[in-house]
Amino acid sequence: xxxxxxxxxxxxxxxxxxxxxxxxxxxxxxxxxxxxxxxxxxxxxxxxxxxxxxxxxxxxxxxxxxxxxxxxxxxxxxxxxxxxxxxxxxxxxxxxxxxxxxxxxxxxxxxxxxxxxxxxxxxxxxxxxxxxxxxxxxxxxxxxxxxxxxxxxxxxxxxxxxxxxxxxxxxxxxxxxxxxxxxxxxxxxxxxxxxxxxxxxxxxxxxxxxxxxxxxxxxxxxxxxxxxxxxxxxxxxxxxxxxxxxxxxxxxxxxxxxxxxxxxxxxxxxxxxxxxxxxxxxxxxxxxxxxxxxxxxxxxxxxxxxxxxxxxxxxxxxxxxxxxxxxxxxxxxxxxxxxxxxxxxxxxxxxxxxxxxxxxxxxxxxxxxxxxxxxxxxxxxxxxxxxxxxxxxxxxxxxxxxxxxxxxxxxxxxxxxxxxxxxxxxxxxxxxxxxxxxx
Numbered sequence: 480x481x482x483x484x485x486x487x488x489x490x491x492x493x494x495x496x497x498x499x500x501x502x503x504x505x506x507x508x509x510x511x512x513x514x515x516x517x518x519x520x521x522x523x524x525x526x527x528x529x530x531x532x533x534x535x536x537x538x539x540x541x542x543x544x545x546x547x548x549x550x551x552x553x554x555x556x557x558x559x560x561x562x563x564x565x566x567x568x569x570x571x572x573x574x575x576x577x578x579x580x581x582x583x584x585x586x587x588x589x590x591x592x593x594x595x596x597x598x599x600x601x602x603x604x605x606x607x608x609x610x611x612x613x614x615x616x617x618x619x620x621x622x623x624x625x626x627x628x629x630x631x632x633x634x635x636x637x638x639x640x641x642x643x644x645x646x647x648x649x650x651x652x653x654x655x656x657x658x659x660x661x662x663x664x665x666x667x668x669x670x671x672x673x674x675x676x677x678x679x680x681x682x683x684x685x686x687x688x689x690x691x692x693x694x695x696x697x698x699x700x701x702x703x704x705x706x707x708x709x710x711x712x713x714x715x716x717x718x719x720x721x722x723x724x725x726x727x728x729x730x731x732x733x734x735x736x737x738x739x740x741x742x743x744x745x746x747x748x749x750x751x752x753x754x755x756x757x758x759x760x761x762x763x764x765x766x767x768x769x770x771x772x773x774x775x776x777x778x779x780x781x782x783x784x785x786x787x788x789x790x791x792x793x794x795x796x797x798x799x800x801x802x803x804x805x806x807x808x809x810x811x812x813x814x815x816x817x818x819x820x821x822x823x824x825x826x827x828x829x830x831x832x833x834x835x836x837x838x839x840x841x842x843x844x845x846x847x848x849x850x851x852x853x854x855x856x857x858x859x860x861x862x863x864x865x866x867x868x869x870x871x872x873x874x875x876x877x878x879x880x881x882x883x884x885x886x887x888x889x890x891x892x893x894x895x896x897x898x899x900x901x902x903x904x905x906x907x908x909x910x911x912x913x914x915x916x917x918x
């Protein structure tokens with residue numbers, strides 16, 4: 480099928496002729512009434528541009544102003560549509576491929592600081608001695624406190640072979656640490672797996688990028704080879720998974736389903752495509768439980784909804800983010816790009832994921848009730864409309880107990896999760912143990 484999410488298109492953008500006017504004087508300049516003309520908005524934009532170029536207090540950069548105008552125009556549509564400059568588009572493509580020039584650290588915001596979750600194996604950061612828990616204070620001398628995480632990541636990335644200096648605070652050291660690292664090609668794996676007690680397989684799916692489906696099959700093979708017996712069940716952990724490539728999500732869901740609909744897409748109310756599963760999936764006969772939380776979004780919601788509606792898996796955790804729109808990527812001249820919302824996607828039973836998200840079969844809440852407000856799709860200004868968000872599927876039990884960090888490393892998952900502090904993981908594991916066939 481066509482790759483709806485990241486499908487690249489070619490489009491011709493006609494900016495129109497520049498407004499050629501005479502000298503401008505102070506006061507209000509009148510214009511002919513052109514409300515009936517389809518080019519009136521472009522004429523208005525050209526008039527404003529000429530006024531800025533001729534009358535602004537300092538000389539302006541036309542390219543910068545035009546980029547800003549296009550950005551604002553596209554941003555008015557919804558939070559997920561965006562115009563990207565050539566530099567932003569290149570960084571965006573790096574994210575979808577999963578390979579880039581960087582230093583090899585996974586970071587997250589913890590306690591209002593940019594914290595290293597883990598250095599990637601055999602990366603510049605790992606070889607230099609950076610550790611989990613290190614707090615990055617500055618990149619090349621620029622303080623990063625209060626800076627958006629994506630901007631911090633862009634500061635650390637760059638051309639291969641170039642240097643970047645990180646200033647780090649480590650809890651066990653009284654002085655700040657300084658790392659001078661050389662950027663290398665970094666590949667981030669999107670799937671990791673291990674074998675748990677009782678022949679239960681555990682796959683953590685971090686995001687859907689190019690090659691995720693193949694990585695899932697490789698991780699599954701390694702989990703199966705780690706024991707003598709066949710797998711009695713599989714726990715698919717998609718907590719904190721922000722989504723990504725739809726074709727990869729489709730291929731992953733297909734491994735769990737022997738037949739049935741995976742999802743459908745609609746454009747302005749009309750069904751565009753209905754995607755079906757095929758025979759021969761690698762996981763069609765294994766009991767499955769899916770773990771999600773409020774940070775599971777987009778393609779992760781698509782897979783969760785497909786397995787839930789086809790009665791292939793039980794979903795455990797918190798209602799998901801609710802990002803049920805499809806973005807098509809268009810390459811523009813000069814290396815720029817545009818991410819444009821073109822469709823909504825629906826679960827096999829026709830449920831819209833937009834705003835509603837995926838309601839778990841078993842809702843797990845922290846003992847303290849969690850934060851008063853949770854950041855979801857409905858929190859985004861200008862989000863597309865959707866159905867009212869439910870708490871859970873009808874009759875879903877609500878369990879309370881424990882808390883968990885937003886991110887759990889694969890090596891922190893205990894062999895027997897029933898002894899873990901991660902209560903949601905413990906619940907999912909216990910459900911799989913109960914569903915596993917008797918030896």
